[in-house]
Amino acid sequence: MGMTLDRLAREVEALLMASEKPLSVEHLCELTGAGTEAIEQAVSRVENALSRGGHAMQVVFLAGGYRLVTDPELGGVVSRLFEGRRPGRLTRAALETLAVVAYSQPCTRARVEAVRGVNCDSAMKTLLEREFIVIAGRMETPGRPLLYSTTPAFLEYFGLGALEHLPRLDEIGKLLALGADDLERAAGEIQEEEYENP
Amino acid sequence: MISEAERTDSGACRVSLAEFEGPLDLLLYLIRRDEMDITLVMVSQVARQYLEYVRNALELNIDLAGEYLVMAATLTRMKSGSLLPSRSGAPEDQDDPGKALLRQLILYRAFREAAAELRESEGAWRDVFTPPGERERFQEGARREEAGREAGSIMDLLEALEALAKKDQPPTPRIIERPALSITECIQGLSSALPGGGRVSFRTVLGENRDRRRVVAFFVTVLELIRRGWVRCRQESSFGGITLERTKEWA
Numbered sequence: 001m002g003m004t005l006d007r008l009a010r011e012v013e014a015l016l017m018a019s020e021k022p023l024s025v026e027h028l029c030e031l032t033g034a035g036t037e038a039i040e041q042a043v044s045r046v047e048n049a050l051s052r053g054g055h056a057m058q059v060v061f062l063a064g065g066y067r068l069v070t071d072p073e074l075g076g077v078v079s080r081l082f083e084g085r086r087p088g089r090l091t092r093a094a095l096e097t098l099a100v101v102a103y104s105q106p107c108t109r110a111r112v113e114a115v116r117g118v119n120c121d122s123a124m125k126t127l128l129e130r131e132f133i134v135i136a137g138r139m140e141t142p143g144r145p146l147l148y149s150t151t152p153a154f155l156e157y158f159g160l161g162a163l164e165h166l167p168r169l170d171e172i173g174k175l176l177a178l179g180a181d182d183l184e185r186a187a188g189e190i191q192e193e194e195y196e197n198p
Numbered sequence: 199m200i201s202e203a204e205r206t207d208s209g210a211c212r213v214s215l216a217e218f219e220g221p222l223d224l225l226l227y228l229i230r231r232d233e234m235d236i237t238l239v240m241v242s243q244v245a246r247q248y249l250e251y252v253r254n255a256l257e258l259n260i261d262l263a264g265e266y267l268v269m270a271a272t273l274t275r276m277k278s279g280s281l282l283p284s285r286s287g288a289p290e291d292q293d294d295p296g297k298a299l300l301r302q303l304i305l306y307r308a309f310r311e312a313a314a315e316l317r318e319s320e321g322a323w324r325d326v327f328t329p330p331g332e333r334e335r336f337q338e339g340a341r342r343e344e345a346g347r348e349a350g351s352i353m354d355l356l357e358a359l360e361a362l363a364k365k366d367q368p369p370t371p372r373i374i375e376r377p378a379l380s381i382t383e384c385i386q387g388l389s390s391a392l393p394g395g396g397r398v399s400f401r402t403v404l405g406e407n408r409d410r411r412r413v414v415a416f417f418v419t420v421l422e423l424i425r426r427g428w429v430r431c432r433q434e435s436s437f438g439g440i441t442l443e444r445t446k447e448w449a
Contacts, residue, residue: 018329019329067328068329069327070326070327072322073325076325079324089317089320089321090320092219095314095317096219115305115309116222116306117223117265117269117306118219118221118222118265119263157320157323158319158323159322168312171308172309176305
């Protein structure tokens with residue numbers, strides 16, 4: 001392969017550079033008029049060119065699409081650019097709450113509280129504010145509690161390509177199927193305390 | 199097994215309760231067997247320690263979350279339950295607080311570990327930065343307006359000034375018309391159209407003049423008369439004609 005990139009690869013690179021969110025293969029096809037396979041190959045040509053040229057950028061698959069990112073090795077210097085402006089790391093409460101929502105979505109707050117055994121008000125609020133979770137509807141049960149699910153921003157934040165890439169997916173899936181009765185019962189006990197914003 | 203030193207180490211309890219993410223977290227900490235299956239025996243072994251933690255916290259007037267007390271009650275119930283022979287025929291899983299708690303602990307532990315792995319990913323990806331794209335200039339929908347407003351041009355200032363100037367002007371007087379008909383007038387009209395014991399349709403009462411305000415005034419009057427019990431009214435079907443009947447109460 002030569003040192004210069006072909007037209008399609010350059011188009012893909014430019015799109016990844018200008019995009020504010022990951023671009024799916026389908027979206028790249030749509031924008032360039034190329035086919036799926038051609039896009040996949042163009043992406044890997046960009047990847048190769050970047051790594052061979054010793055560039056500070058990489059192409060990664062995040063939240064269902066390709067994204068241009070900086071090399072983690074350079075995190076220190078880039079962090080300085082945003083000093084004082086970056087939101088802090090999530091608390092353990094927020095991470096646990098997020099994990100429960102991610103694996104059981106869409107799910108109610110009562111469900112999260114049943115799993116964690118504590119009130120999750122402020123953790124849920126933080127996650128909503130940071131747009132890692134959104135309201136996905138209401139459960140058709142008495143009280144019609146709100147249902148929450150995770151967002152693409154959540155996947156991006158944790159470097160996940162898709163929900164299927166969540167850690168311990170099989171293990172937790174099995175556990176969730178197993179203890180459904182007991183979890184529901186526990187959820188019922190906590191539900192009484194739940195309130196809802198009109 | 200839990201060592202005797204840990205069992206009686208209540209000093210540590212006092213400082214560390216705030217570090218736990220609730221009663222399940224505390225129980226898992228007390229069990230401390232991350233790699234093994236949690237069993238009922240293990241839970242009942244640490245129940246005493248758990249209760250001690252809670253008692254200490256209460257003695258020190260620490261603002262204890264209610265969940266800790268609920269768990270204390272569950273554990274106490276478990277302990278007393280284990281002294282009694284289980285009723286034959288009763289479905290065990292349904293009523294057994296121990297089994298429910300066990301499942302809760304197992305599930306919570308799995309999520310806790312998933313959360314720990316997410317924390318690692320978070321740390322790794324905090325050193326990764328993405329191009330901002332054209333988000334500043336080409337925001338979609340409502341956000342575009344917000345961004346524009348934030349930027350603030352001289353035109354925005356002029357618009358704001360104009361809006362303020364408008365606010366300072368006295369409001370233009372509006373003429374509020376008196377209703378064409380008062381309820382009293384309507385009652386007089388109804389009285390003449392409706393002799394004692396007689397019936398009349400609402401349409402007839404209104405006559406030819408179907409001015410909206412007049413219709414509303416008469417309709418409100420009819421409602422008032424129904425309230426007073428002076429007329430009864432009937433309507434055969436939705437949107438059908440209304441027949442009014444004068445009662446004896448209307449002297």
